[in-house]
Each structure stands twice: as C-alpha cells, then as structure tokens.
Amino acid sequence: MLPTERLRRLEPARAQPEPRAAPSLPVDDDPGACSVPRGGHWRPGARWARSDRAAGDRAAVAAGAAALPLHQQPTMRELGRRSEAAEHPFKGRAHAPLAAPAAPLPIAPAAAPLILAAPVGNRQLIAAACPAALALGLAPGMAVTQARALVPGLDIRPADPAADRAVLDRLALHAVRHWTPTAAVSGDDGIWLDLTGVAHLHGGEERFCRRVIGLCRRLRLTARIAVAGTPGAAHALARFGGQPVVRIAGGKEAQALSPLPLASLRVPPDILSAASRFGLERVGDLLPMPRGPLARRLGLPALRRLDQALGRVAEPIVPVVPEEVPVATLRLLEPIGTAEAIEQVIRDLLALLVEQLREGGAGARALVLALERVDGSEQRLPIGTSRATRDAAHLARLFHLRIERIDPGSGIETMRLAATRTEPLGATALGTTLAGDDGPADLSTLVDQLAGRAGAEALFTVGAVESDVPERATARHGPLDAPPGWPAWTRPVRLLRRPEPLSNVLALLPDQPPRRFTWRGQAHAVVAGDGPERIHGEWWRRDGEVWAVRDYFRVEDDSGARFWLFRRGDGVDAATGDLSWYMHGMFG
Amino acid sequence: MSAVAGSHPEILSRLRESVADLCLRQAQAVPFGVAGIDGRLADGGLDGAALHEIAPAAPSLNDEAAATLFAAGIVARLAVAAGSRVLWVASRFDLYAPGLEQAGLPPGRVIFAEGRDDREVLALMEDGLRHAGLAAVIGEVRRADMTASRRLQLAADAGKTPALLARRWRRQGTCPLSELSAATTRWRIACAPSAPLPAPGVGRARWAVELVRQRGGNPFSLTVEACDDTGCLALPADAAHRAAAAVGAGARAA
Structure with a gap:
C-alpha cells in the first residue's frame, strides 16, 4: 500500500465539494395557525387540532430553523406561514461572489482507483494497488490489461521502487534519530524497530504504537504495527495479523503465529508451493511435525525462518547509521582572548576537520564555529562556501574576516568547529596545473571571500527574464551562474x-x-x-x-x-x- | 633606480632588470585595437596590471553612461581574451545588464558586487584584484583619495589584474579627476553628437575621449565612435583619413 499512498501524498488534496445534505425543511403538513385545516373539514376536538400539540410542533420547528446557519434558514413561506408575502425569488439578491472561499478543511479526494504497473518480462503487471482497487478485485501480480478490462477509468501509473525505498529510508532515519538506536528497513514496505530498553522513554509500548500510527496518519500513510519478541514474528503479525496494532507477550509467538498462512514466514514461493502439495497451509501445521523430515521436504531455509520467528535462532537487526556531522573540538588549557590565539586555534581545528572531511570524501558547504567562554555562554560564528571545499587555507581566510566579530569576554576555553552541511567532494586532479597550462582560475574562493566581506546577497549575476517590459527583463542569479542573455533590441546601459x-x-x-x-x-x-x-x-x-x-x-x-x-x-x-x-x- | 651606485656588473644587471620590466609591461598591455589611441599610449595599450581611472566629463547621466560603456568595452575585450570573468563593484546598482551585453559583456562574464559605501567598494575591489583569477575589476566610486588609489595600484600589480575605477561626480563643479591619484591613466569621457545619417535615425554613438594623464606619455583628446557589441572602439571615418593631423592636434591640446 505504501507505493500508492506515496503517490497520493505527492498530489495536492483535491478540494472536491462534499455532497452537502439539503437543509431539512419542515414538511408543509402542519396547518399551524391557519383557521381552516386541510380538506376544509372542521372537526372540533380532532387530535391534530389540539392546540398543545400544534404549539409544541411549531416551537420545535422554529427552534430547528433557528439552529440552522443564517443562509440555510427557511423563509417564512417555507415554514408554512402563508400570511406573509413571499419574497420574489430574483429580487434584491446579492450577486454570487466571483471566487468561492477556500474550503476550510482538506477533503479526502474521491479519486479513481489507482494501480501501479511494473514491467515483468514483456508484460505489465500490477505492482501495487490502492484499497479501492483491492476492493474491486484487483490484486498485485495481475496483468494490467486484465485490470483495465475489468475496471474502466482506472488510474494506472508506473511503479517507482526507488522512490518508495527512499521514503522508507527517510522514515528509518527518523526512527534512528528519534525513537530507538536500532532501526532498519524491512522488505519493501516495512521498518524494524528494536524497542528493547526504549519503550519506557515513549510511555510504554502501547502509547508508542499509537504515536507512530498518528505520525504515519499525518504523513498520509497507513501503518500497521506488531510488537513481538522476535523480528520474524513481528514481521508476520504486522502483515498478516489483520489489526492495526498487534502486541504479543514474549514466548507466545508460536501461539500467535499458528493461525497465520505459511507465506507470513518470509519463505520463497517454490517452498510455498511444495508445502501446499503436502497440505501444509498454516504455520501451526509445521509446529507438531518432526524437524528432520520437515527439513528434508521443505529445505533448511524454511526451517530457519520458522526458528527465527519462534526465537530459537537469533536474527539481529542491522541498524541504519545516520551520517554524522564532522566535528572537531579543542579544549584549551588556559582561556584565550587575543585574535592571534583564536586564529591559531581555528587553524588547528580546521586541520582536524579537513582530515575528517578527507576520510569521508566530503567537502564543507557550511561551517559553524562555536566558542564557549569561561562564563559558560556560547558564541556561534557561521560561514558558508559557494562550492564544497576542504581547503584549510581558504576556510581560515574566511574565518579571518570574521574574527573581529568574536567577543572573547573573559576568555574562551573551548572551541568547536562543525561542518553542518557537506557535499561529496572527490580528489582534485592536478594534471593541467602540472603541465603549466592553467585553466581559468577557480572563482568560488573569491566569491566566498567577497561574500564574507559584503554578505552573500551582495554578489550576483543578472540574467534574462522572459518579459518585454524593460523593468521586468532582469533577475538576479547566484554569483557563479551563467544565466541566459537578452534579445538584441537596443537597450540603454x-x-x-x-x-x-x-x-x-x-x-x-x-x-x-x-x-x-x-x-x-x-x-x-x-x-x-x-x-x-x-x-x-x-x-x-x-x-x-x-x-x-x-x-x-x-x-x-x-x-x-x-x-x-x-x-x-x-x-x-x-x-x-x-x-x-x-x-x-x-x-x- | 636606487640611489646607491654599485660596481659595473651590478649597475648592468639592474638596468637589465628595468628593461625587462618595461618589456613585460609592454607585453601585458591591452591594446584598444585603434591605432590612433594605441600609438599615443606609453605602453601601446592599457597596462594590464595597473589602475586606470575613468570619469564622465560632466555630472550628467549621459556622460556617466558613456563612461560606463567605455569601461565596459575595455573589460569585455579583456574578459574574452582571458576567458574569465569580470568583477563589477558598485555601491548603488543602477546598471541595466541588457545594455552591458550590447557592449560585449554577456551575463556569464560579469559578477556584480554591491558594497554598502565607497570604502567597502574599494575593499571588495582589492580582494578581487589580489585573487588574480579575474579578467578585470571595475569599481564605481565617488570618493577615492591618493591612499585608496595607491592601494588599488599595488593590488593590481600583485594580482596582475587590470583595475578600472569609474569615478562619479560628487558635487557640481568639482571634477573627480581633480583629486590626486596613483592611477596609470586617467580618462574623461563625454557624449559627442553622432554623424548625421542620410535617413532619419540615430547614427553610431560618438564620444569625446580625453586622456588627462598617463604615466610616461602625453595627454591627448580625440573623438571616437562608441564601442560595438564586442567592445571595440573605432575612429570616425573622416578622422581616420586625417590620422597624421589628429596627432598634432592632440599634442597641442595636451
């Protein structure tokens, strides 16, 4: 379901007007204050003519009408008071506003059933289907042509597994940063979270599950969570458990898994077909069987999956490791306060940081120097570069321009330099320089230097905008861009x-x-x-x-x-x- | 030349050095490509590692535009020759880039920088000159004293990058070129009436160009046709025929 929901997330919420219930007007059955009842017959003492009931009904109708919004309130005529003059339907009406006010709430789009098509050999097969399509009987693995014949007006789009995987990766990274240190992507549509020792930080397992489901709902994804003692059991229960949240106690895996189909054990399809030939449909069918013959018939992988799900074999989760910000820290023996000393420490920090950047094959785009003073306050000094660089001399020059902004107070005792934004930067070829044939010099260092002096927005190039009006024909671009020029109409300087x-x-x-x-x-x-x-x-x-x-x-x-x-x-x-x-x- | 006289070989080597320096300066000079101008400049063109000052002849926007275009034409040819970019520093950005492109400076050849005041403009220019990766550096300032121009001259020499200082009028009646300056050449540019065309329309623009001062040469003045879309000047057709007489007139005017 993840691929279809990812696509749905991308498209803006289509604001379709909700079919609004017509205001329920009171049926004009009540004679009300009319002296002659329906039909003209007069029968004193009739039930409908009793004043108490009529008065109660009228009061209820009036109260109901008053409860309606002003524009939906029925007119006197609709309320049945015919003694009042009816308004002319087209007289004195205000014109309808030109633009309807924006819908205050996003309304769930009533879109066509969506399926994703992926080529398998020469055929296009359904890779994923949204719940509406699943309800129509379309299932992943079906041919797209067949689906198209079955359901007219089907929304068919190409599958993009890489983008789905990227969403999962981002989610796993979020989990590592916020929920638990051990999290990994599982399969094409899931994430493993190791809650050992962290559940109490989130207020218990149940509360944590609720929060995760809430987060996914805000992301417009549907989540199903299973908490179990082994990854295999959690994997099976989350996909085949049939409930949004399944929690089983440790040691109850066999009991919880036995009604599930064999496919929940992550076994390949050939083993599944072999098992179905032996009449093994559910996990529970495997449990009482002797292990030796089972291994001979289904192969060792099936047995290993079963053992993993039941906790007989360990299955470690290989966690996602978030990339770390390169940081260099120097604690000074004695507090420093002079510009020369600060510059020296900056040079030492840069040497350490550049070594880290080189090992990681990265170049810095943004650096932050944090200076902790003796009184405990911290000062931050950010610099940016126009291209990724790990040239210590260049970075030192950029800091040199800003040293005068440092207020050392009574002394600085710790300096920390972090490359808050990095980009991949490979080794630089020196071939042309060695041959004595320098190309055009690299201007990015100059741009950084000038931006350090005058501010980043003070440097720009001016390029064309597609407009004939002279004031609108120019736009500022980045200082190292080469924007397009203008047509050759004569223009003043x-x-x-x-x-x-x-x-x-x-x-x-x-x-x-x-x-x-x-x-x-x-x-x-x-x-x-x-x-x-x-x-x-x-x-x-x-x-x-x-x-x-x-x-x-x-x-x-x-x-x-x-x-x-x-x-x-x-x-x-x-x-x-x-x-x-x-x-x-x-x-x- | 130092005042301390040494032995014969020392003097000879010093002389050789100065001659080599002169040859180098002539080699790195940037010619205008117009014989009437290049022939009268001491280096056969603008020195490629020195400061040059350009000022409008009158405090009118037209003369300022002419001075701007004159400078733009020079740096456009420099940028094409060096295959690099030009840094254009101003404190108040009112240039119209399509007009600059028609003087040979397309958007990919210029980096504009905006300084808050004249001091920052001069500092930015100095940084650009010392970087040595630019084809030229232009700055628009109102006030630049001897110290500032000396600093720019040294920076241009250090970075082997030509520096152009486009002066603007500060107050009525005081020409910016009346201040002292360390610039190698100082130019004064004014608009001149174009040659009338046989049909209705405006002919190619002309400027009255006056070289007020140059190091190692005489001042002169002459009328040129404005730079074309590659930044090249030209002599008016009638003046080109009278090149010899124009030299004499220029010498007298100086």
Missing part, C-alpha cells in the same frame, strides 16, 4: 529606477519621436530619433495592463546626449494610454 515624466513635449502623432522636451528642468532639442519600439502591457499580470502600450524612442539631442523615452499609448487608441511622455534610460 543605465535605467532610471522609475520612469520620470517629461514636460513640454512636442511630437507628431502617432509614431514620430519628439522634437523637443524638458526633463529635470532642462530643455532638450532633439536632432535625431529612432522608433517607435512598441511594448505591450502584460495582461496576465494586472488588469491595468490589458490594453497598455508603450512606444519607446531613442533620441539624440543637439549636445550629443542620447536618451531612451517612451510615450504611453499608441497615439491612435485612447485606451492604450494617455499620451504622456517619460524618460526611462540613458545611452552612452
């Missing part, structure tokens, strides 16, 4: 932050550059001009830009200054702009 309005503009409509204009209080007489380059507004961004047009002109005045101006509007259609002129940039 300096752009004003905001276009500045021009006054006293004299220009021929619709498509001539201005003859003269005044900008920042100075009049310019234009001697030459190019244009217009028409740029339309981006209607998908704002309503105001649907019809907007800018006509850009490149003009040169009599002193040789070259400007980039634009006029709002195309000069023909008034909806495109008000024909005002703006200065936008300077050509050299």
Whole structure:
C-alpha cells in the first residue's frame, strides 16, 4: 500500500465539494395557525387540532430553523406561514461572489482507483494497488490489461521502487534519530524497530504504537504495527495479523503465529508451493511435525525462518547509521582572548576537520564555529562556501574576516568547529596545473571571500527574464551562474529606477519621436530619433495592463546626449494610454 | 633606480632588470585595437596590471553612461581574451545588464558586487584584484583619495589584474579627476553628437575621449565612435583619413 499512498501524498488534496445534505425543511403538513385545516373539514376536538400539540410542533420547528446557519434558514413561506408575502425569488439578491472561499478543511479526494504497473518480462503487471482497487478485485501480480478490462477509468501509473525505498529510508532515519538506536528497513514496505530498553522513554509500548500510527496518519500513510519478541514474528503479525496494532507477550509467538498462512514466514514461493502439495497451509501445521523430515521436504531455509520467528535462532537487526556531522573540538588549557590565539586555534581545528572531511570524501558547504567562554555562554560564528571545499587555507581566510566579530569576554576555553552541511567532494586532479597550462582560475574562493566581506546577497549575476517590459527583463542569479542573455533590441546601459515624466513635449502623432522636451528642468532639442519600439502591457499580470502600450524612442539631442523615452499609448487608441511622455534610460 | 651606485656588473644587471620590466609591461598591455589611441599610449595599450581611472566629463547621466560603456568595452575585450570573468563593484546598482551585453559583456562574464559605501567598494575591489583569477575589476566610486588609489595600484600589480575605477561626480563643479591619484591613466569621457545619417535615425554613438594623464606619455583628446557589441572602439571615418593631423592636434591640446 505504501507505493500508492506515496503517490497520493505527492498530489495536492483535491478540494472536491462534499455532497452537502439539503437543509431539512419542515414538511408543509402542519396547518399551524391557519383557521381552516386541510380538506376544509372542521372537526372540533380532532387530535391534530389540539392546540398543545400544534404549539409544541411549531416551537420545535422554529427552534430547528433557528439552529440552522443564517443562509440555510427557511423563509417564512417555507415554514408554512402563508400570511406573509413571499419574497420574489430574483429580487434584491446579492450577486454570487466571483471566487468561492477556500474550503476550510482538506477533503479526502474521491479519486479513481489507482494501480501501479511494473514491467515483468514483456508484460505489465500490477505492482501495487490502492484499497479501492483491492476492493474491486484487483490484486498485485495481475496483468494490467486484465485490470483495465475489468475496471474502466482506472488510474494506472508506473511503479517507482526507488522512490518508495527512499521514503522508507527517510522514515528509518527518523526512527534512528528519534525513537530507538536500532532501526532498519524491512522488505519493501516495512521498518524494524528494536524497542528493547526504549519503550519506557515513549510511555510504554502501547502509547508508542499509537504515536507512530498518528505520525504515519499525518504523513498520509497507513501503518500497521506488531510488537513481538522476535523480528520474524513481528514481521508476520504486522502483515498478516489483520489489526492495526498487534502486541504479543514474549514466548507466545508460536501461539500467535499458528493461525497465520505459511507465506507470513518470509519463505520463497517454490517452498510455498511444495508445502501446499503436502497440505501444509498454516504455520501451526509445521509446529507438531518432526524437524528432520520437515527439513528434508521443505529445505533448511524454511526451517530457519520458522526458528527465527519462534526465537530459537537469533536474527539481529542491522541498524541504519545516520551520517554524522564532522566535528572537531579543542579544549584549551588556559582561556584565550587575543585574535592571534583564536586564529591559531581555528587553524588547528580546521586541520582536524579537513582530515575528517578527507576520510569521508566530503567537502564543507557550511561551517559553524562555536566558542564557549569561561562564563559558560556560547558564541556561534557561521560561514558558508559557494562550492564544497576542504581547503584549510581558504576556510581560515574566511574565518579571518570574521574574527573581529568574536567577543572573547573573559576568555574562551573551548572551541568547536562543525561542518553542518557537506557535499561529496572527490580528489582534485592536478594534471593541467602540472603541465603549466592553467585553466581559468577557480572563482568560488573569491566569491566566498567577497561574500564574507559584503554578505552573500551582495554578489550576483543578472540574467534574462522572459518579459518585454524593460523593468521586468532582469533577475538576479547566484554569483557563479551563467544565466541566459537578452534579445538584441537596443537597450540603454543605465535605467532610471522609475520612469520620470517629461514636460513640454512636442511630437507628431502617432509614431514620430519628439522634437523637443524638458526633463529635470532642462530643455532638450532633439536632432535625431529612432522608433517607435512598441511594448505591450502584460495582461496576465494586472488588469491595468490589458490594453497598455508603450512606444519607446531613442533620441539624440543637439549636445550629443542620447536618451531612451517612451510615450504611453499608441497615439491612435485612447485606451492604450494617455499620451504622456517619460524618460526611462540613458545611452552612452 | 636606487640611489646607491654599485660596481659595473651590478649597475648592468639592474638596468637589465628595468628593461625587462618595461618589456613585460609592454607585453601585458591591452591594446584598444585603434591605432590612433594605441600609438599615443606609453605602453601601446592599457597596462594590464595597473589602475586606470575613468570619469564622465560632466555630472550628467549621459556622460556617466558613456563612461560606463567605455569601461565596459575595455573589460569585455579583456574578459574574452582571458576567458574569465569580470568583477563589477558598485555601491548603488543602477546598471541595466541588457545594455552591458550590447557592449560585449554577456551575463556569464560579469559578477556584480554591491558594497554598502565607497570604502567597502574599494575593499571588495582589492580582494578581487589580489585573487588574480579575474579578467578585470571595475569599481564605481565617488570618493577615492591618493591612499585608496595607491592601494588599488599595488593590488593590481600583485594580482596582475587590470583595475578600472569609474569615478562619479560628487558635487557640481568639482571634477573627480581633480583629486590626486596613483592611477596609470586617467580618462574623461563625454557624449559627442553622432554623424548625421542620410535617413532619419540615430547614427553610431560618438564620444569625446580625453586622456588627462598617463604615466610616461602625453595627454591627448580625440573623438571616437562608441564601442560595438564586442567592445571595440573605432575612429570616425573622416578622422581616420586625417590620422597624421589628429596627432598634432592632440599634442597641442595636451
């Protein structure tokens, strides 16, 4: 079930409106205060005409109506009080809001049955099926074509065992970090947790199981848990136990396992078929049989699995080991406070850390230096690098820029350096350098150094954005990126932050550059001009830009200054702009 | 030359060293590719390990844009020649990168850095120069005194990287080039009217380029056509025909 649930997790919760129950209006059976009952016959003393019952009913209906939300409350007419004038159905109604308010609660998607297809030889077989598909009779191992014929509208997707495995790995890592030191992935869909000695930390086994199930529910996964004395028994009970939580006491494995099918013992299918030929269906069938003949008939592996499940043979769990953060720590004999001493200790720490990084084949992307002072307070000094590195000299230079930020107080007695973020980094080839033919120098060290001085966001490259509007055509990228360039339309080298309005503009409509204009209080007489380059507004961004047009002109005045101006509007259609002129940039 | 005179072989070796240094400087000089400029520069081009100052002739945005493009053209040719990147440091980033690309500086060739003030801009420039992996370093500053320019000059020499200091006007009436500086060359750039075209339109931009000071050479001024999309300048067609006369005029103007 894990693969299908993993896919369901990826897709956003489809907000389908829940079929809402229609407000239950009181049936207009009650004559109420009407003087003439149904049918027109008058029979004093009839049960329905008794005032106490009618009053009680009416009160109940009124109370029920008042309990409904305001918009669902029935009108007077629906309540049967016909003496009131009925409202006109289309009069005075507010218009429906354009966008419906977002559904407050995620509603479980009522999606099509989902199966995952995996190629086996030349055929596509079902690798996994969601509960809805299982309920329809589709089972893993069935041919996809057959499933498609059986169930129309089936959601068929390719299976991705690697991604499923990654989810399990992450879960196992979480377990190792938070629940128990011994946890491992079991099979394709399970995790083994060794609860020995840790259950009391989580408030007992039962509470722990509840918490794990709760966590999986929040992750939108369905979990089944079995707690048993042996891994084999837990494996079998979790998959074949039929309940979300199964807990059995130690030594009761044989009793708990005997009703389960033989497949729960993790034996290969050929042994299963052999056992079925001998009429052995359940685990309980194996228990009274003598071991010698059983081993001869089913083979030793089956016997070993049985022994493992019953605890006769040990089955250790090989735990997942979380990768550790490389840390170097130096405790100083005497507290230090001078910049030179701190720098020396940083160099020693870096030498230790770089050795660890080299052994692990990793390079540091982020380092944190923690300094513990004599008074017990701790100061942290983080640095980052733009590429993975284990160059001690380079890292020392980065720390050197920050040493002045250290406040040693009355002295530093412990310094700890941790590589909080690492990336794989292999050995560097020196071949080209030895041949005397250096390629372009590595700029990442420079980028780190400059970022240490001015901040990481102060370094950037500027690349193209797919927009014709000049202000929107640029975006900042990382300093070592090589973003794409722009189309070859003539553009100025300096752009004003905001276009500045021009006054006293004299220009021929619709498509001539201005003859003269005044900008920042100075009049310019234009001697030459190019244009217009028409740029339309981006209607998908704002309503105001649907019809907007800018006509850009490149003009040169009599002193040789070259400007980039634009006029709002195309000069023909008034909806495109008000024909005002703006200065936008300077050509050299 | 040191004041202490030694024996004959010592003097000879010292002379040889200085001649070798001169040859090296000429070898690492970056020519403009325009005979009218290169012929009048002492090293036959801009010194590739020294500081050069470029200032607009007037405190107008147009002259600033012209000075920026002049500098951009130089570093664009340097970046292509070195196959490396250029560091462009500014305290107020108002450059428009598409315009720079049209001077030969595509986005993959420039790293921009934004300093908080002039002091930080100068510090960033110095770091970039000493790294020696860049094709060139440009900084835009308003204030740079003798000490700052001397530091930049030393850093450029240490990193063998050309440094360009694009000066901006600080206040009306005081040219930034009136301050003392250790720069090897100091340029003043202004917009000039372009040659009228036979049809309506704007011709190729022209600049009035003035070399205010250079070490080991004479100042000169001339009008050039603005850099094209590879950063190359050109002489106006009419001036190219009168190259000999222009030299004389330049010498007089100096």
